[in-house]
Amino acid sequence: MMAAERIQPTAGFEPGLIDRLPAVRGRLRANAPLKDVTWFRVGGPAEVLFRPADRDDLIAFLRNRPADVPVTVLGVASNLLVRDGGVPGVVIRLLRGFVEIQADGTDLLAGAGALDLNVAKTAQQAGIAGLEFLCGVPGTIGGALRMNAGAYGTEIKDVLVGAEAVHAGTGEVRTFGVGELGYSYRHASLPADWIFLSARLRGRDGDAPAIGARMAEIQGQRGDSQPIKTATGGSTFKNPQGHKAWQLIDRAGCRGLTLGGAQVSEQHTNFLINIGDATAADLEALGEEVRRRVFETSGVQLDWEIRRIGVAAGDAGAGGAA
Template identity: 90%
Template sequence: MAAERIQPTSVFQPGLIDRLPAVRGRLRANAPLKDVTWFRVGGPAEVLFRPADRDDLIDFLKARPADVPVTVLGVASNLLVRDGGVPGVVIRLLRGFVDMQADGNDVLAGAGALDLNVAKTAQQAGVAGLEFLCGVPGAIGGALRMNAGAYGTEIKDVLVEAEAVHAETGEIRTFGVDELGYSYRQSSLPAEWIFLSARLRGHAGDPEAIGQRMLEIQGQRGDSQPIKTATSGSTFKNPEGHKAWQLIDQAGCRGLTMGGAQVSEKHTNFLINTGAATAADLEALGEEVRRRVFETSGIQLDWEIRRIGIAAGEGGAA
């Protein structure tokens, strides 16, 4: 089946889509990303590629022009897309990457599988130890990349191995957890490797008890985080020995606004789009928070949210 090629109304480089190899999935030029990000802001992808499946992605990577950059998205839960959009090809792993199945005390999950759904699959199979995933927004691919965690457990604690493809060569490799160089909220695996799937290991448990623990986690998350607003998860990493939200609060940033962006009143390590924010508003507010925290505590906050693309007026669509 030929790929659907939707012609753009405005583009970064006229004709880029016509230089790309044929695919079985969908290619779309000047594709809006604003509505797929949890912040609900940002410019378009120069070209958006939704692979039909694993083989479609691998074939595309092997055949794509070497000068065309690629950026991988999952569900864009911990992401800020700048207002000028993202040059090159944005690859979004959705259908074809969401399969999940239990295998004894293991759960096999595609990179596009929602963390919550992986936790539910484990619960239904009587696999305990993966409950924390119901408190992690996003999909498994992003969780693997940033060593996502919550409520005392991180991906590195349950990961057995992960399969990935190299964006430049199409090479497939399976990495053991010890090869991924995990530390707090990051992996040392080069960004050229795109995660395809993971094997996660828990232990035998009672489905009812597992379900109860998941309800507790979701309740705690709802009570403490602004999950019903346009936000994108924790904004900054916790510095060693400190809580980012406490440093932000002590710097007087609770409720601080810039344009349509605001530091959450409920949890100060969350930025929210009050309805009219731009990506520039959110990034500028984050930088102001970092400045004030450093000024009051001498501690430099590091972004946990991934920021991609270019600012409006730098060459992309406005």
């Protein structure tokens, strides 16, 4: 077991939670900053951050953790807004130990922490076609499984054979077929207390150079149309049925709209960006203002695609992750 790292409380969390947690082989850190790991570069700390050494370390932790301690799972926090008061309980970050990718015929076996881009690259190297879209999805396989991520006409459900997950409350491990996950547009019906561990994805035989060319095309289109070099959280709102969110936002006059340090991107209006000194509260409030204006002008209600977690500033001692 590695010794748990401790730092002084910084956001209103009472000390002591880390002392109630079971022994691990990975890393536990109290009041761990999350701001620098989120793509928005905003947000408060995790009351405790846990980086499991591997699958078995995570399963053992979940089986032995106190039942009253909430857990929240992060990947690379690309489509996530952490509120300024931080995240109570234990934040589990799946990094090393969950990033392996292996080709098996026209299948790929990928850990939940594997970057979508790296999965696409591995498929290309193995001559597996059909997974090119993943190079245009910022995030990890675990996040893609949780939200049925997609891009350029393909969603994860279209290439998924099955996924292994562990129950956060009991430590039970199960493999789910794609039909058991209840996928729809940017949604999976599997309860949130199941944590994805890995996935089997299925492509088809392809030509590596042609696959690489398609990936380059996707990445070029993404760079031309999206503010990928700024502090952003990806697509902010889901596309309502029969509409494109960015068009509704543009028609509502929100292009370039600013609140505090947050701005609606002028390049792509379905992206919020941190223009330098935004807080999570700025970004969330700007998103709500966009939703209000879109409803006022079109009668269409936008639903958040970005996942928002944690508590507002000053509420860190309230307990329970949102």
